[in-house]
Amino acid sequence: MKKLLSLFTACLLAIAMATPALAVDTSAEPVTRGVFAALINQAYNFFTTDGKLFSDAGLEHPYAYEMMAARRAGYLQGYPDGRCAPDTYITRMEAAVMLDRVADLPPSDAGIQFSDARDIPGWATESVASACTNGLFTVNKDGAFEPNKPLTSAEADLAIAKASSIKGRPWYSKLIQTTSHDGFELTGRLCLPEGDETVGKVVVLVNGTGPSTYETKGLQPPYRYKYYDYFADQFAAEHTAFFSYNTRGVQLTEENPYYTINWDVYGTYTPQNCAKDVVTFIKDIKDFKVTKDAEIVLLGWSEGAIVAPLAALEPDNGIDALLLAGYPDMNMKEILDWQLDGAQTLFYYTIAFDAEGQTSITKAQYEADPYGVIGVSPLVYDMSFDELDANKNDVIDVEDFAGLPRAQLHQALLSAIERNDTEWIVQNFLPLPAGWFKAHFALGKTGDILTKVRDMPIHIFQGTYDLNCPVQGAYDVQAQFNALGLTNLQVHVFDGLDHSLGFDYWLLSGENSEGYTSIFDTARGL
Structure with a gap:
């Protein structure tokens, strides 16, 4: 009997412990x-x-x-x-x-x-x-x-x-979850103008290099932003839908850097797979009644300006126009050469020392330091002209940067790519799989890809101060189109704007830069 009583008491205690506490009503509490x-x-x-x-x-x-x-x-x-x-x-x-x-x-x-x-x-x-x-x-x-x-x-x-x-938000969103051609889960977000039963246009943002989410949050204290919400706001005001997506293998989080990576999936991230992912998303976008008959405009930025033309060459892609910003005309291998072997650094120096368009900087130009960058800018160390003039030819030129750590990093990076050492690349360069580089190296020149896209209008938007992709590439591809007698490309160049085309200007002032204004105006006019 004692045993039964103890067991019964234990059950009562277990039940009592499992009973949730009564919820505290906080509705009457004051709010700060x-x-x-x-x-x-x-x-x-x-x-x-x-x-x-x-x-x-x-x-x-x-x-x-x-x-x-x-x-x-x-x-x-x-x-x-x-x-x-x-x-x-x-x-x-x-x-x-x-x-x-x-x-x-x-x-x-x-x-x-x-x-x-x-x-x-x-x-x-x-x-x-x-x-x-x-x-x-x-x-x-x-x-x-x-x-x-x-x-x-x-x-x-x-x-x-x-x-x-x-008066609510200017747009509402629908999440799209679909499956890639090779069996992986993909997630995107379709932002639709509030109150519109149908839309005539959907702008699809094709991601740049690295892990991106459909929000792409950023934190640069004291600034905080959602980059892709900026586009959603702007396009909603034009009664245009906007779509963005997570790079395959990437998921959102609430803490900085606001994403996590599943490397088993992210390891398959290549420009070719990204192009197929974009087309997969487009098919799902067309399944919604509100966007069923909408034109599809790809806005490809940086690497996205390579992926977007690849998507436009996919069969049954449903794409009607390409807007390409921060356009990389060179192959990715050539871009790395430009960025790491001294040409990019020299280009920055020509801007910083009022020597734009020159292939070298004189001692007088350097010591004048017209913008006060010596010892302040992260790319300009507090060094004398003679210390920088490594080859002692009395000017600062590209050869003076050949032995700097960036050039040494380049050689180590190429070696890591060759041996498929993704871990080294992530630790020493960027969160990118080795296969991403190899897939890009196999593509060839972007201009050769772009000239195959002949059935839709193409617009390129480039800043003259682009330190990622030289503006000369925009002029070169235009010349390539002209030589082939193709008339579906238009190039827009903006003096003094960088690779982001002035996103920092919007962040600081709340106003659109000339580059963004041109993108939004062009999208409206398509």
């Missing part, structure tokens, strides 16, 4: 300004920061990036003394003003009255009235708004949801 900004940012997909820290929200603060993103989005300004008070409870009145700025609320009814109207300052009067008229907030039984009362969690959720229903 930092938490409220984070909730709005999540609802509206505000992620990119303006890079200007508030005095009371340094990088170590858990809401530092949320507050900077809120200010960039335009609904939070902060105080004149540089603070933003992220840990202070936000009032109902402050929340109403923020949401009015976010949702651009319709004006309030002229006759709305509050019994505590005298407690609402002029800067908040219209926002509070609009927020109540549009159902974001209610008044108490005495007709008081209670402007200085801390906002509760439940009120925050309701107000943001209501504001989103009035």
Whole structure:
């Protein structure tokens, strides 16, 4: 009997231990300004920061990036003394003003009255009235708004949801999960303009070199951004859908660098497989009613400007136009030669020392240091002209960089590629499989591939300061098209823009560079 009683008691204890604790109701708890900004940012997909820290929200603060993103989005300004008070409870009145700025609320009814109207300052009067008229907030039984009362969690959720229903994100997304031609799972994201039943165009971003995700987040403190959301926002405003995807073997994560790599799959990452992956995605995009009859425009950047033409040569590809930015006209082996054996470094020096277009830099030009880069720029060490002039011919030329560590790295890299030593490549160069290099080396010149694409318009966008792919390649491929009598290529060159065509300019200023403006205008006009 004792045994049975003990067993019964043990069962009771086990049951008691397995019973979940009662959920704590936090709906009545007040919300801080930092938490409220984070909730709005999540609802509206505000992620990119303006890079200007508030005095009371340094990088170590858990809401530092949320507050900077809120200010960039335009609904939070902060105080004149540089603070933003992220840990202070936000009032109902402050929340109403923020949401009015976010949702651009319709004006309030002229006759709305509050019994505590005298407690609402002029800067908040219209926002509070609009927020109540549009159902974001209610008044108490005495007709008081209670402007200085801390906002509760439940009120925050309701107000943001209501504001989103009035004016939400410019686009919504659908995830596409499909299977590659060689049996691997692929994931992409289709961003569709809100409210459009059909779209006439889908721009597909073809990834550049290395691991990319369909968001491609970046963190360069104090800047944070989602690179591909930038495109989704821009194209949604043009009623154009935008598609991006994870490089095969790559998955998103929430922590920097915002991705993980499955090397069993990523090891099959080659330009040829990527081209087939793009065509696979296009077929799935066409399965959606909203995009069934849409034109497909590939926007290939850097390596993507090689992959996109390969995709356009695949049978039944469904592609209607190619936009190629940061175009690499040379074969990848030649690009590595240019980047690592001194030509790229010399090109940078000609820009830095006001010697553009020259093949060498004189001592006078170097010592003048017109832009103050000596000892400051990471590519220009604090060295004298005589120390840099390794071959002692009284000018700085490409031969002076032949023995630098970059050139030594090049030889070691080629050796690692030859012996299929992916581990060495990842540790010493970039996260790329050895097979990626070999597949690229076998392709030949990009221009020879591109001239085979003759049934669609092609546009190339290149900056004169491109340190990854020399601008001369854009001129060379145009000449190649002309020599063949082909008229479907147009080249756009932008003075002073780099490989990204001025993405940093947008990050710093919030305005599109000349290069991006041209891309968006061209896509619109196709």
